[in-house]
Ligand code: ADP
């Protein structure tokens with residue numbers, strides 16, 4: 001089918017390049033499509049006052065999860081929460097999910113029940129309904145796709161594109177733990193495969209393991225913003241790592257960004273665990289990913305309101321367009337912050 005076409009490796013474009021490439025060949029036809037490809041969730045006109053938000057994610061065994069250490073119940077829970085996180089990132093409230101599943105006869109009914117026990121737990125905790133999905137056979141491991149549907153008042157939707165010069169950059173919770181949890185699990189898996197019967201040494205690592213295996217979406221923070229009538233100018237969730245997400249906000253909002261290393265929210269437990277695992281906690285916070293915290297911008301006038309709020313850190317500010325994404329290190333030196341691969345010097 002493709003024999004006459006010249007061949008281009010998808011890796012030349014990268015994930016985001018590919019999405020841009022796909023998006024370019026589609027123009028929206030429906031007046032109700034307010035925002036299509038390019039944010040945490042699509043925004044669809046619903047009625048006079050409200051929009052519908054839709055977000056979807058695909059999880060593939062061996063790529064996004066490893067059943068050597070990921071219990072199925074946790075996988076189900078995580079598959080739901082990471083999608084809800086994208087709805088909250090638009091400042092919305094998730095209401096329904098669909099779940100599509102492909103698996104082989106390697107999985108028993110009991111295994112699938114475990115997976116759905118996790119899905120149910122997330123549905124109950126976040127107050128959402130499972131309203132459909134699809135089921136198929138797979139010849140290459142387990143695949144799980146969740147679509148989340150939510151709602152938001154029209155004037156409350158927050159896009160990645162609304163940040164303005166001088167706005168403050170805020171992050172909820174703390175960063176880097178989920179990545180460390182993954183490194184620990186990979187380490188223990190390797191030891192186990194080399195020495196079958198070896199007992200995993202997970203003592204003292206509860207927090208980073210929980211952040212990797214059972215992440216929560218920040219429903220509470222969206223509630224906080226709502227209660228305080230605090231609407232961010234831009235918002236997204238941190239799934240790929242803070243650096244990568246800062247680049248998205250900067251690009252879509254057409255601003256530069258400066259953050260400060262000493263303002264990064266790194267929990268002391270995470271700092272210590274990183275040292276024990278021979279990793280640099282700043283690098284984990286910047287590039288680790290899977291934190292599912294919220295990254296948002298607010299006007300400087302809201303500084304007083306936010307500065308003493310537990311669970312929100314102000315890590316920097318937006319600068320003029322074209323000034324790049326920079327980080328001022330603890331030593332006071334300013335560095336370019338690439339989307340990935342920043343290294344402490
Ligand atoms: P997130 O990390 O928040 O889940 P992604 O980086 O996965 O966001 O996706 C960014 C945007 O690209 C979203 O609007 C998403 O719906 C869209 N997107 C991703 N993959 C595809 C695809 N294969 N076809 C069309 N749109 C896509």
Ligand code: MG
Pocket residue numbers: 039040085086089236237238239
């Ligand atoms: Mg997202």
